[in-house]
Amino acid sequence: MxxxxxxxxxxxxxxxxxxxxxxxxxxxxxxxxxxxxxxxxxxxxxxxxxxxxxxxxxxxxxxxxxxxxxxxxxxxxxxxxxxxxxxxxxxxxxxxxxxxxxxxxxxxxxxxxxxxxxxxxxxxxxxxxxxxxxxxxxxxxxxxxxxxxxxxxxxxxxxxxxxxxxxxxxxxxxxxxxxxxxxxxxxxxxxxxxxxxxxxxxxxxxxxxxxxxxxxxxxxxxxxxxxxxxxxxxxxxxxxxxxxxxxxxGMNFALHYFAIQSRDPFYYFRDPEVQGYLAILAGVGFISVVALDMTGTYTDWEALRYGVFEVVSIATTTGYSISDFSLWPIFLPMLLFLTSFSGACAGSTGGGMKVIRILLIFKQASRELKRLIHPNAIFTVKLGRRAVPDRVGEAVWGFVSAYIFLFIIMELALLATGLDLTTAFSTVASCLNNLGPALGEASANYQSLPATAKWVLSFAMLLGRLEIFTLVVLFSPMFWRH
Amino acid sequence: MxxxxxxxxxxxxxxxxxxxxxxxxxxxxxxxxxxxxxxxxxxxxxxxxxxxxxxxxxxxxxxxxxxxxxxxxxxxxxxxxxxxxxxxxxxxxxxxxxxxxxxxxxxxxxxxxxxxxxxxxxxxxxxxxxxxxxxxxxxxxxxxxxxxxxxxxxxxxxxxxxxxxxxxxxxxxxxxxxxxxxxxxxxxxxxxxxxxxxxxxxxxxxxxxxxxxxxxxxxxxxxxxxxxxxxxxxxxxxxxxxxxxxxxxGMNFALHYFAIQSRDPFYYFRDPEVQGYLAILAGVGFISVVALDMTGTYTDWEALRYGVFEVVSIATTTGYSISDFSLWPIFLPMLLFLTSFSGACAGSTGGGMKVIRILLIFKQASRELKRLIHPNAIFTVKLGRRAVPDRVGEAVWGFVSAYIFLFIIMELALLATGLDLTTAFSTVASCLNNLGPALGEASANYQSLPATAKWVLSFAMLLGRLEIFTLVVLFSPMFWRH
Ligand SMILES: [K+]
Ligand SMILES: [K+]
Structure with missing residues (x-):
């Protein structure tokens, strides 16, 4: 060009x-x-x-x-x-x-x-x-x-x-x-x-x-x-x-367009990604509220209020906060951060790897299980009623491995700047997933982090936002040839 | 049956x-x-x-x-x-x-x-x-x-x-x-x-x-x-x-058999998995020795001695120890634990996901990159001179996603027992990768962990050793049908 x-x-x-x-x-x-x-x-x-x-x-x-x-x-x-x-x-x-x-x-x-x-x-x-x-x-x-x-x-x-x-x-x-x-x-x-x-x-x-x-x-x-x-x-x-x-x-904006065109509010619920998205929100929400209540972190109504809000805020990768969840039993913040890796739906303003990809990974992994039991049968991965081409599956897996690999490299880079494990894990996850809040030294804000860490994290935000490959492809010699 | x-x-x-x-x-x-x-x-x-x-x-x-x-x-x-x-x-x-x-x-x-x-x-x-x-x-x-x-x-x-x-x-x-x-x-x-x-x-x-x-x-x-x-x-x-x-x-025992039969010591170096295995050991070894020296953890000869030993011990998932690496700058133990995820070669006594799978994941991810640049070209994943069938690639990806997913679930389970992040991460990684040593509360031994954690970790060891799917398949209703 x-x-x-x-x-x-x-x-x-x-x-x-x-x-x-x-x-x-x-x-x-x-x-x-x-x-x-x-x-x-x-x-x-x-x-x-x-x-x-x-x-x-x-x-x-x-x-x-x-x-x-x-x-x-x-x-x-x-x-x-x-x-x-x-x-x-x-x-x-x-x-x-x-x-x-x-x-x-x-x-x-x-x-x-x-x-x-x-x-x-x-x-x-x-x-x-x-x-x-x-x-x-x-x-x-x-x-x-x-x-x-x-x-x-x-x-x-x-x-x-x-x-x-x-x-x-x-x-x-x-x-x-x-x-x-x-x-x-x-x-x-x-x-x-x-x-x-x-x-x-x-x-x-x-x-x-x-x-x-x-x-x-x-x-x-x-x-x-x-x-x-x-x-x-x-x-x-x-x-x-x-x-x-x-x-x-957190839903696909193209889906909003079609739902409005069809004038059918149930249009949303027939979308496999939305089904997965709501299931994740409901599942993680339920676990969190029960855990907050059982550990005595909050009493019933407060557990519901704070639990549901933080789960939706972090699972969609918004990052609003109404309570200091860095003080919750460590199991819960970790669960929330891990949920932000799946994130919102493709085609939304949300971050993370996107629900559709997690869904496809699950369907493909379960196909492998079936193949082990019946090595000669043929199983197709389906999304709703459509068969998913193998090439799409390969692209999703390539995406997810690159995502995890780069996450690990950047986490190691932050550890090398002298940050502790909780801070390094949470800030890289937060920036790569375009989430926002973090734990440890960054639980209030990112001010005190070393400059090197801030540059790595800026890079992480861009990587996450551009779905990894848009940026990574530029580092490949093949891209620049001819 | x-x-x-x-x-x-x-x-x-x-x-x-x-x-x-x-x-x-x-x-x-x-x-x-x-x-x-x-x-x-x-x-x-x-x-x-x-x-x-x-x-x-x-x-x-x-x-x-x-x-x-x-x-x-x-x-x-x-x-x-x-x-x-x-x-x-x-x-x-x-x-x-x-x-x-x-x-x-x-x-x-x-x-x-x-x-x-x-x-x-x-x-x-x-x-x-x-x-x-x-x-x-x-x-x-x-x-x-x-x-x-x-x-x-x-x-x-x-x-x-x-x-x-x-x-x-x-x-x-x-x-x-x-x-x-x-x-x-x-x-x-x-x-x-x-x-x-x-x-x-x-x-x-x-x-x-x-x-x-x-x-x-x-x-x-x-x-x-x-x-x-x-x-x-x-x-x-x-x-x-x-x-x-x-x-x-840490090498494939079948490879030892063939190398002995062929009476050719260079037989090893023509194996793509051994090449990857030695490259990982050399690369991580180099980084560790340099980091130990530069951070002043050890002086030159000691950095070489302790660095190389711990890298080989942990990367092969042996787990012998000649120094307390839990006291090293946190970047290094984390690097070592992450290396143990790739682990030794398939067909060896070592643990982890195995070098061959990491190699295939890399080759497939790099194929995705090439496909983005040339969407209409056809690229084959090769191992040495042999093309790797797509089905093998899918199986490897299924394996790796199941591995990471179960790792996360078990880490959350350990956090729920009240352990801190460093202990939960390192013990689950160590047991799933059949490695042995861990950090945090388990840095000396596993005695003080709660009984629930010990049972989860016993399960992790078995999962890792049986390559995940051997065990997971038994939990699938399809396995028991007919
Ligand atoms: K956000
Ligand atoms: K071991």
Whole structure:
């Protein structure tokens, strides 16, 4: 691919992204904050860098091959994280260095929600709004990536979804159809966010908090405007609304589209992935509530309230918190962290390996069991009524092994920086699964971790968000040949 | 399968196993120990139970199906662990309860080498000898299992070895050929053990220690006659001999057979699994020695000595120790424990998932990468010059996912008993990989763990030793149907 094409695309992207500085300018103006200057500056820098890269090549025409999708997707997230970190780097309190600003920006755009900032209550509203907006924009990007781009690239078995995406995306060129799909998804995403904000507002949040939290709920991001997260409100009603929208946002957005089109609410329950997703939430939820009650960590109603909320928050990889689960009997946080590895559904804003892959792994492992008992019989792996091609199964297994292998390597890297096992395990799991909260030294926030660890974790967030292979493929010599 | 056939086979097995009490009787006589009575009693009980089960059905003839191999193999290890625990249960000091005696016996026969006993120096020689002998017999059983039985059952991709086993085992009936193969392997195993004992003796061990340690070296067991393990001798020469025989015993015994037949020492290096095995040992060894030196844990020569020994000991899953590696910077013990997951070669006495499977997983994951770049090209996974059938790949992936899934479930179970993360992770990894040593509360031995944890860990040892599926298949309703 010609570097000129890359510059043109990234330039156009930056021009678009510069607009993201305008709402914070408006918020700063509304609350009479001096950050008007900060965000205006960011707007100008991003806009002109974008124009500088775009204009010289605005009329270059080059056909894009599917393969080019890998490079563009990775650069997309890297460049946005870089420019997204400008206001965080330049703001006065807290005074973040480049490592921290980049970490926070990457954490926002990948909807991870891990933070290096404490004292959120003291931050200017415009900065708070900006952080929430980063997650919301990241979430939008992920849905387009997952529904429109990954199926075409065939990453980790996602070719399964190739024919199911809204609109007929059957050709393998990265051309206009993506724009159509993206528009449909955009309306859907905006719609759900608006309803979510409305519910929060009716439940007692002020409008600012309602909008901010709707951003990070629907994006499965987990950033909050308070150090105590959504627990600050101490309102079971608000928690219930959060639970509802976390579960909804953890489903495939293409499925929402079809469900709305079919006007049949039972459409969801016929989807094998949704069945698996709800089964995991219910199963882990049940175990957690019973364990919290039996160990006397909470009494009955509290066990139900805190147990269900944290399970939904972590299993969907949102990362909101209403209690300090790092103080629960260690069995439970570990169970929750392990559940975040399966994560939400493919095509959602959630992280983890995705329920569909866990489902396929289980079906394939159980086929191996059957084959041992009847070595000469033929068994097919089915998803609903459709047989899953062997090649999809192989891609899923390749994905899962790469995921676990990279998890181990990064955990060892964090241990080598001197962190203890609990911290290393939980932070790498949290960032790779785009979850957010962690245990040990990072149980409050990631501030105190060594800079090396923060860079490894930023890499983990990107790896997780880009479904591993999009990024790993760039390290393969074969990719660059010819 | 008729219960009468099972009783006949297990009866015959117990009659054979009763003979294992005679060498300890001899040792007790030699050292004038009162344990003559203990082992004579064990001999009589085991012999007569065996005869009682065998004789009534001695003339029953039933064709065995390959499937029956699963049940027989599992019962084989369970029944031997049970009868093997008799002397440990009845001995006076230390006074073990049933949980501990069974754990120790299972640990011996599965060549895990995890122990609940301290003060080994004070134990009667006959008891010490008996423990070592349990490992040696277990090692023999494992080789027969791995070389002759698993390939026929096709567990976890081991059908790869079906045509490579010594002697033509091409029919799928559990009949005389196994006996032939077993005899060949028995001579080989005895030969290597004898040479190993001779080397230890020449290097300065007394004859008793030399024989005892040769048993646990060649079986990759790790039991010692001293609490300080082989470090008690504080002899670099002995350590070098141990390293050599651990590496040798971690290779496929069928490969030893072919190498000896071909009279070509380079035969080994042409085997892709041996190449991978040596590369892992060299790579992890290099990292460890450098890390030990750079962190100032040891000075140069000591870093080399302790680093190489512990890496070989843990990567092969032997579990001997010459230093307290639980005190090393946590990065290193974790690296070693993770390496024990790949473990030794298939068809050896070692544990873990086996190098061949890790190799296949890597090759398949790298094929997925290539497929992403060239979606329409066809790539074959090769091992040496042979293409690996897709079905073998699927079986390997099924194996690895079941392994990791069960590891997680058992780790959660141990956390639920109240153990901390380091202890739970390391003990489950150690027992599932048939390794032995662990960290945290089990860094000296397993005595202080709760009884529930010991039973879970006994189950883990059996699971690991029987390559997961042999045991798991028995829990499937399909197995029992018809
Ligand atoms: K999150
Ligand atoms: K061992």
């Amino acid at each position: 010609h570097p000129s094409v890359i510059l043109r695309i990234l330039g156009a992207l930056l021009v678009l992204f510069s607009l993201a500085s305008l709402p914070p300018v408006f918020v700063a103006w509304l609350y009479h904050e001096p950050e008007i200057a900060l965000f205006s500056y960011t707007f100008v820098v991003t806009l002109f860098t974008g124009l500088g890269a775009w204009l010289p090549f605005a009329h270059t025409e080059h056909e894009l091959r599917p393969r080019d999708g890998f490079l563009i997707t990775v650069l997309f997230w890297l460049v946005l994280s870089l420019f997204g970190s400008i206001p965080l780097l330049l703001m006065e309190t807290p005074n973040l260095d480049f490592t921290d600003a980049f970490f926070e920006s990457m954490s926002g755009l990948t909807t991870t929600g891990a933070t290096v900032i404490t004292g959120l209550e003291e931050l200017p509203k415009s900065i708070l709004f900006y952080r929430q907006q980063l997650q919301w924009l990241g979430g939008m990007g992920i849905i387009v990536l997952a529904v429109a781009i990954l199926p075409m690239l065939g990453i980790g078995g996602m070719q399964l979804y190739r024919t199911e995406a809204p609109g007929p995306i059957k050709d393998r060129k990265l051309t206009p159809r993506i724009a159509e799909t993206a528009k449909t998804l955009w309306y859907l995403y905006l719609g759900i966010t608006t309803i979510c904000a409305g519910c929060y507002w009716l439940a007692g949040m002020n409008l600012f908090d309602a909008i901010c939290h709707s951003f990070s709920t629907v994006a499965i991001g987990g950033f909050s405007t308070y150090d105590a997260s959504i627990g600050w409100f101490n309102s079971p009603l608000i928690e219930g609304i959060a639970i509802f929208f976390m579960v909804i946002s | 008729h219960p009468s056939v099972i009783l006949r086979i297990l009866g015959a097995l117990l009659v054979l196993f009763s003979l294992a009490s005679l060498p300890p009787v001899f040792v007790a006589w030699l050292y004038h120990e009162p344990e003559i009575a203990l082992f004579s009693y064990t001999f009589v009980v085991t012999l007569f139970t065996g005869l009682g089960a065998w004789l009534p059905f001695a003339h029953t003839e039933h064709e065995l199906r390959p499937r029956d191999g699963f049940l027989i193999t599992v019962l084989f290890w369970l029944v031997l662990s049970l009868f093997g625990s008799i002397p440990l249960l009845l001995m006076e000091t230390p006074n073990l309860d049933f949980t501990d005696a069974f754990f120790e016996s299972m640990s011996g026969l599965t060549t895990t080498g995890a122990t609940v006993i301290t003060g080994l120096e004070e134990l009667p020689k006959s008891i010490l000898f008996y423990r070592q002998q349990l490992q040696w017999l277990g090692g023999m059983g494992i080789i027969v299992l791995a070389v002759a039985i698993l390939p026929m059952l096709g567990i976890g991709g081991m059908q790869l070895y079906r045509t490579e086993a010594p002697g033509p085992i091409k029919d799928r009936k559990l009949t005389p050929r196994i006996a032939e193969t077993a005899k060949t392997l028995w001579y080989l195993y005895l030969g290597i053990t004898t040479i190993c004992a001779g080397c230890y003796w020449l290097a300065g061990m007394n004859l008793f220690d030399a024989i005892c340690h040769s048993f646990s070296t060649v079986a990759i067991g790790g039991f010692s006659t001293y609490d300080a393990s082989i470090g008690w001798f504080n002899s670099p020469l002995i350590e070098g001999i141990a390293i050599f025989f651990m590496v040798i015993s």
